[in-house]
């Protein structure tokens with residue numbers, strides 16, 4: 066299984082042996098997670114027809130997978146202009162696939178920064194070419210963001226930037242339920258350009274929305290710089306290296322609109338207008354920790370929700386711990402849950418300081434388990450109203466400046482959030498959530514919870530660049546050995 070990446074027509078889950086394999090892989094990944102950030106897998110995720118494929122399983126799943134002993138299925142969603150929403154979550158979008166609890170879905174995701182170097186990240190890749198297609202008349206995906214279609218800089222206004230594959234509709238999911246999403250596998254998408262065989266690439270943009278912007282030592286104080294990184298797609302090397310960087314210059318898109326800054330996603334960068342600096346970050350090895358920056362469910366509060374600020378149903382959480390072997394628990398806000406995933410990252414540090422990670426296309430395999438509202442009381446998932454992450458060793462709670470900014474800030478929330486966030490607010494939210502977690506799931510009283518929080522919980526800055534800023538709280542599961550089982 067080690068070299069396996071699911072492809073269209075994949076037979077995962079067809080036999081009892083395969084079913085055991087995929088579960089074994091999941092448990093092995095959980096054991097090794099964080100101890101070994103090495104990319105396992107990395108074989109070519111071949112792109113077939115632009116349709117979803119499915120392999121049925123005859124095996125009765127275990128109790129943890131599927132209630133009622135029904136067969137599990139494994140779906141495959143290629144990334145294409147037909148299977149992505151660019152820059153938004155929507156409860157009223159048409160689902161790409163409808164699945165049942167316990168099912169597996171392998172999902173290709175594309176980075177919205179692919180056009181920073183189209184030679185390496187788009188050329189020869191039918192899925193990426195269909196999404197990024199843009200000539201004087203037409204774009205492969207016209208709407209980019211939840212904003213107005215007649216926005217000057219482009220349809221959707223760039224109010225939301227991430228290419229999200231989905232939505233996946235989970236049958237029977239209703240508001241009040243919890244959706245568990247297990248990340249079984251994550252692998253980088255190899256460059257389809259034969260000149261770069263065996264390699265993947267990612268882009269890091271030190272952008273105008275970064276924490277550093279305007280606070281630089283050298284002139285010009287307001288500049289955007291793109292650094293391109295190379296990742297080993299074969300999985301042998303668990304580190305990335307920089308290839309070159311360039312300063313953003315005004316780019317004219319195929320519709321004739323000039324973009325003086327990175328103000329709209331997917332602008333094709335004309336490499337004859339930029340100056341590349343080779344040999345940057347020389348001899349530096351960046352550890353790889355592939356993960357999904359944006360992962361979550363459609364919120365209930367609005368029809369079209371920008372993909373940038375994270376919220377109670379997840380979204381652009383931008384926590385590098387959301388990788389292979391990790392499990393997320395999301396509160397379901399709308400019928401079918403409407404799961405999508407995108408913003409793939411090869412690596413990122415806590416805070417995502419300059420505005421982006423190593424933005425690198427990835428393919429993930431996920432298993433979905435629905436926990437119905439009626440089953441929740443008395444379990445650790447009762448009252449869960451934010452995205453909770455479980456890794457091999459830790460519980461990771463996600464706090465935001467505004468726990469549910471859409472409800473708290475009302476009409477205009479999607480615009481006003483950017484001027485209202487702070488680390489202070491996010492830390493307070495993370496504190497409240499950890500206090501609740503300790504008092505409910507571990508049955509501590511408030512004074513016990515406060516003391517434990519101060520001596521054993523690590524609070525960290527998840528990101529300060531996504532509108533609704535994030536602070537996460539990490540607590541080791543090993544603190545509670547006597548309470549297990």
Ligand SMILES: [Zn+2]
Pocket residue numbers: 358408409410421422424
């Ligand atoms: Zn990202």
